[in-house]
Amino acid sequence: MTDRKFNFALGLAAFHLVMVAAGLWGSNLFVKTPLASYYEVYGKLTGALAQIKFFAPGLKSQIRVVAEGTMPSGEKFSTTLLQGNREVDLRTYNILAAFWAPSISDKADVQRSIVASWAGKLFGQMPALEAVEIRVEAVELPSMELARHGAKIFWHEIYRASYLKKERHLELVNEKS
Amino acid sequence: MKNLKRFFPPATAKPFAALRIAVAAILLGQGFLLAPGLHELYGENGLIQNSLASYLAHPFSINVAHVAQWLAPYGVTSAQALNGIFVGYLVSLSFLLLGWRTRLAAVMVYLLHSVLIYNSGFLSSYGADTYAHIVLFYFLFFPIQKAYAMDATRFPVSAATSSYHRLALRVLQVHIAGTYFVSGIAKSMGEQWWNGEIIWRSLTVPQFSQWDISWMAFIPLLPKVLGWGTLVLELGYPVFAFLPRTRKPFVVMMVLLHGGIFVGLGLHTFSLFMIALNVCLFGISAEPVPAPAAARSRTEYTPNSPVFS
Numbered sequence: 001m002t003d004r005k006f007n008f009a010l011g012l013a014a015f016h017l018v019m020v021a022a023g024l025w026g027s028n029l030f031v032k033t034p035l036a037s038y039y040e041v042y043g044k045l046t047g048a049l050a051q052i053k054f055f056a057p058g059l060k061s062q063i064r065v066v067a068e069g070t071m072p073s074g075e076k077f078s079t080t081l082l083q084g085n086r087e088v089d090l091r092t093y094n095i096l097a098a099f100w101a102p103s104i105s106d107k108a109d110v111q112r113s114i115v116a117s118w119a120g121k122l123f124g125q126m127p128a129l130e131a132v133e134i135r136v137e138a139v140e141l142p143s144m145e146l147a148r149h150g151a152k153i154f155w156h157e158i159y160r161a162s163y164l165k166k167e168r169h170l171e172l173v174n175e176k177s
Numbered sequence: 178m179k180n181l182k183r184f185f186p187p188a189t190a191k192p193f194a195a196l197r198i199a200v201a202a203i204l205l206g207q208g209f210l211l212a213p214g215l216h217e218l219y220g221e222n223g224l225i226q227n228s229l230a231s232y233l234a235h236p237f238s239i240n241v242a243h244v245a246q247w248l249a250p251y252g253v254t255s256a257q258a259l260n261g262i263f264v265g266y267l268v269s270l271s272f273l274l275l276g277w278r279t280r281l282a283a284v285m286v287y288l289l290h291s292v293l294i295y296n297s298g299f300l301s302s303y304g305a306d307t308y309a310h311i312v313l314f315y316f317l318f319f320p321i322q323k324a325y326a327m328d329a330t331r332f333p334v335s336a337a338t339s340s341y342h343r344l345a346l347r348v349l350q351v352h353i354a355g356t357y358f359v360s361g362i363a364k365s366m367g368e369q370w371w372n373g374e375i376i377w378r379s380l381t382v383p384q385f386s387q388w389d390i391s392w393m394a395f396i397p398l399l400p401k402v403l404g405w406g407t408l409v410l411e412l413g414y415p416v417f418a419f420l421p422r423t424r425k426p427f428v429v430m431m432v433l434l435h436g437g438i439f440v441g442l443g444l445h446t447f448s449l450f451m452i453a454l455n456v457c458l459f460g461i462s463a464e465p466v467p468a469p470a471a472a473r474s475r476t477e478y479t480p481n482s483p484v485f486s
Contacts, residue, residue: 001341006182009341013348020352024359041237045291047311053360054304057367059378081224086443087207088214091301093384095224098233098300110233117226124222144377147394153381 016048023049061138063096064155067122069132077126081118099136099159111159112172119163119170133162133174185347187338188463192346194276194324195461199453200312201274204290207305207446208267215263219297221245221255230297238296262293273316276326283316305447308454311352319345338465350458354415361411370408373400385442403437410434418459431455 001009022029023043030039043049068078081096082089104110115134122132136159142151162174211218219241221227227242234240245258253261266289272282294302295310322328323337369375377400380390393400410417410430417427432452439448 001339003182006185006340006344009344010181010185013344017348017351020355024355037237040235044235044237046314047307050307050311050356051359052304052307052356053363055375055379056360056363056370058369059375059382062382062384064383083214083217085210085213087210087446088218090303090384090444091211091214091218091298092224094301094303095218098225104233113229113232114225117229118224120226121217121222121224139383141378141382143374144394144397144400147377147391153383 016046019043019046019048024051026051061100061140062093063100063158064137064139065096065118066135066137067118067132068135069122069126069129071126071128072130073128077129079122081121096136100138108177111177112161112175115159115161116163116170116172119161123163123165123170129165131162131164131173133160135160182340185340185343187340187465188343188346189338189465190320190323190342190463191325192457192461192463193319193321193342194326194329196312196453196457197276197279197316197321198274198325199457200309200316200450201270201286203446203449203453204286204309205267205270205274206449208263208270210446212263216256216259218301219293220259225300227255230300234296234299238299239292240297241292242297244292259293262289265289266293273321276322276328279322279326279328280317283313283321287313287317303444303447305444305450308356308447308450312349312454315345315349319349342463346458346463350418353454353458354418357411357414361408361414364411365408370404371401373397373402373404376400376403380441385444387441387443407434424459428455428460 019029019039019042030036040049065081066078067081068076070076082092098104099111099114104114115136119132119134123129135157137155138158140154140156142153159177160175161172164171164173217223221242225233227245230240231242241259241262242255244262245253245255248258249255265285269282269285269289272278273286290309290313294306298306320337320339320342323342329337364370364375367375369378377390377393379385380388380393410427413427417423432455435448435451435455438444438451
């Protein structure tokens, strides 16, 4: 590699690492400038703006979904949408957590759409299913001190909705949050 | 400017070759694990249906739904488009693993991983996917095909040393060190990391719980020490990983940390990915192997030696 090419590569590398540093600190270098959207695209394509703060500053709660329904035969079913495959289930948990994500938690219509999406998935999987109730629950984890006194984890309901299958769409018949 | 190269003495591409093989193997394994849930996670009628996913997604991202739309006029269904992307991804990863048509394979893997895992799975993805996206981007430019690759038969491996290899290695090392360091700072701002509650909570929360560790509540010093240890490793990463004297024991500590995450939290792909990154970037030497003295004496030119005899 010639000196000229090397210096060019070095310049690109320095530029990229500045973007990485800005991304890691969560600062948009070009906020409120015409370059802001290009910066975002650059970050998206290169991963330079990715912030990876695994379990930081702490571990919040976790969500689970319990869906229950009755088939026309009278047979009842219950599912948590998990498959028992670790790699798939980790991702499913993340999808469930979207219900409570900071950008979504204050948007009731988006939350409703997410739960309707899960209901639609179940109706698609079980064509005979006519009604389903979906409960969204959050876990309460006891601290070590409480655990020493016998406290156990428990789930509390944060949202509940029931859906009926109509001809080509779902009908929300009951909602509680 | 001409002298800048002297800060980057020639290095071999061995760390990148090892990283290419490790990343391709891990992502292939992950791909096979994901196969049973492919349509559930990324399909048109999956857990998050396409219309909702498109509404929530980043406006610039290209996902499976876009590809399906482009292919629809040719009679390709959404499910077929998803299957095609997935198979293409696995085939490209196999080529990347073997180092055959390496650069083309790297481009395909980057594009298909972005479309499938990173963009379509933006709600479901986690740390392993983000690190994979970062590394696959670097694979587009870095010397991943110059050693331990079928393509490398066209290059004499021992001679494949270059200042560019050193620069590339430093860029990726600095990026990874930065992610650990900033993560360490963010963690250190949370009380849970100082009082050990984070270890207790992460090991007991159903999403990650692998074992019954209720006994740990009676030994609170243990999670506290594990929390502090993680902070020391992450905050000290930019120092310990780069100092030659601390590098090897530090890499061993990082392998143990991620081994603990593998066993304790069941984050298998993530742990393997991070072990591969640490070992390949800081544990595998990029230094050229010195030629044997005898061979050197035959080949080196010195001003006083006769060139022709």
